[in-house]
Amino acid sequence: MSTMRKRFYTVAGRAVESDSRTALVLADIGVAELPHHPRVFNLGIREQLTIGVAAGLALEGLRPIVHSYTPFLVERPYEQIKLDLGHQDLGAVLVSTGASYDSARSGRTHQAPEDVAALGALPGWTIHVPGHPDEVERMLRAALGGDDRVYIRLSEETNASAVDGDGLVVVRRGSDAAPLVVAVGPALDETVAATRELDATVAYLATVRPFDRAGLRTALRGTDVALVEPYLAGTSSAEVAAALVDRPHRLLALGVPNAEFRRYGSPAEHRAAHGLDAAGIRASLDAWLNSYTRVDRVPTLPPYPLRA
Amino acid sequence: MAISEALGYCDLPQLLTLQTGDEKHDWSALSTLDVLWVLYDRVLEPDDRFLLSKGHGPTAYYAVLAAKGLIPVETLPTFGAFDSPLGNHPDRMLVPGVEISSGSLGHGLPIAVGIALAGRRVFCLVGDGELDEGSNWEAVQYAGRVGLGRLIAVVVDNFTSTYHWPGGVERRFELEGWTAVRIDGADHDALEHAFAAATGDRPHVVVAEVQR
Numbered sequence: 001m002s003t004m005r006k007r008f009y010t011v012a013g014r015a016v017e018s019d020s021r022t023a024l025v026l027a028d029i030g031v032a033e034l035p036h037h038p039r040v041f042n043l044g045i046r047e048q049l050t051i052g053v054a055a056g057l058a059l060e061g062l063r064p065i066v067h068s069y070t071p072f073l074v075e076r077p078y079e080q081i082k083l084d085l086g087h088q089d090l091g092a093v094l095v096s097t098g099a100s101y102d103s104a105r106s107g108r109t110h111q112a113p114e115d116v117a118a119l120g121a122l123p124g125w126t127i128h129v130p131g132h133p134d135e136v137e138r139m140l141r142a143a144l145g146g147d148d149r150v151y152i153r154l155s156e157e158t159n160a161s162a163v164d165g166d167g168l169v170v171v172r173r174g175s176d177a178a179p180l181v182v183a184v185g186p187a188l189d190e191t192v193a194a195t196r197e198l199d200a201t202v203a204y205l206a207t208v209r210p211f212d213r214a215g216l217r218t219a220l221r222g223t224d225v226a227l228v229e230p231y232l233a234g235t236s237s238a239e240v241a242a243a244l245v246d247r248p249h250r251l252l253a254l255g256v257p258n259a260e261f262r263r264y265g266s267p268a269e270h271r272a273a274h275g276l277d278a279a280g281i282r283a284s285l286d287a288w289l290n291s292y293t294r295v296d297r298v299p300t301l302p303p304y305p306l307r308a
Numbered sequence: 309m310a311i312s313e314a315l316g317y318c319d320l321p322q323l324l325t326l327q328t329g330d331e332k333h334d335w336s337a338l339s340t341l342d343v344l345w346v347l348y349d350r351v352l353e354p355d356d357r358f359l360l361s362k363g364h365g366p367t368a369y370y371a372v373l374a375a376k377g378l379i380p381v382e383t384l385p386t387f388g389a390f391d392s393p394l395g396n397h398p399d400r401m402l403v404p405g406v407e408i409s410s411g412s413l414g415h416g417l418p419i420a421v422g423i424a425l426a427g428r429r430v431f432c433l434v435g436d437g438e439l440d441e442g443s444n445w446e447a448v449q450y451a452g453r454v455g456l457g458r459l460i461a462v463v464v465d466n467f468t469s470t471y472h473w474p475g476g477v478e479r480r481f482e483l484e485g486w487t488a489v490r491i492d493g494a495d496h497d498a499l500e501h502a503f504a505a506a507t508g509d510r511p512h513v514v515v516a517e518v519q520r
Contacts, residue, residue, distance in 0.1 A: 026404070037325060041425055043446075043450050044449075044450065046446035046449070047413075047417065048442075048443040048446055049418045049421065049443070049446035049450060050446055051418070052415060052417075052418020052419045052421065052443070052447065053418060053419075053421050053422035054424065055418075055422055055423060056418070056419040056421060056423040056424070056426065056430075057422045057423075057425065058422075059357075059407070059408075059419070059422070059423055059424050059426075060422075060423055060428060061426075062426055075487075079412065080415065080418070080443070083409070083412055083415055084415055084418070084419060088400060088401075088419075089401055142387065145457015150404045156509055194493060227482060287394035302390060305356050
């Protein structure tokens, strides 16, 4: 099966060759996978420049795609994203690779689980968290047809099949009193496995900004909402609160803890450590559903020496 | 960019005095006045773009835009007011003729690189102090290495960089493959000739030296 990243390179490469408006701005990442073309600009390892150049291209009517690893696409040039794109009211499509703990072996420097929260703090961004290569292609094609600011967050974690439809999609309906468990992007398969033996309504969300508040209100028949986001825990909690501002509810927000997590290893090990595998999600749901006390989501890890 | 012949250079002092409230940046504004005038009066063609990267002290910029009929003179006394389009840092969404919003330093040159890559001739004004920002050098390096001849920078060098540029800031540009010339920033003919010295096959920088 194609990965999200491979699908992105295929679709973006074809777009730049077939659409005179499309341009690609790179910082050494992905150069070998994309065609040599007058509108493919590899700037070298100059990530601040990628966003400024994208703004200049957009001023001239082009539709720039900027691509790099997540920390170097979103965090390093954050002020450029805020000012060169947002404040100038210019559009671009940012496509990251290396979601949350995809680059587990590379350590903290190559991980940015804060990316969605950081971009979500800026106005006017559409943020896609696809869960399957087919969704990547659909989102990228739609983004290239627009003029707005779009972030597409690729991941090495992929669901077995794509979900059709925009907004919040109910994939399994429980009883009216059942909790609504919202899985974002590649967290869907683990969430479905976690809730297989629970009375729960499971919904899928791949576009988290703008957040489908109306869809959430429609899908929720009881009072309990659980978010399973494969990035910083609580990133969409305020959106849920806003959607349900006039309805009594309680919320469990699962995701990557806001902590310096000094571990290498594999993505699967990180997923399990953060409680985002099926067993971890199920354990958190059980504890939450059986208690009205606060659930502490900081994972328990064995002690390890920071220094020898 | 439509440039009309409305007011002249001799009118600029009066246009400057209409704008009050940013006196701490008076020197910054005055340092760019001659360069801005020469660009708008003698150099810029209708298809060119001009980016004021050094957005501090924009009263000189607004005065030149008003003199050239791009913004109404009547707008100048509103400078800094809540409902004025003119603030301490220009906003392209509020002021006709302003190509980029600026104020945070080190953003103009990277945007100018993108404009030049798209095929348009672009001028970008930066300050010598602004060049302390590392983001400028990503743009300077790349533009030089790929020979981006449609990019012309002008550094208004009023010696405000805290640790200075030993040997002259133009040396850094030349090292990266730019052509460079240093001239008296108050000499209008020298400025015009310096801009005309751009070869078109390499990026060009004019260092306009301005003394207090």
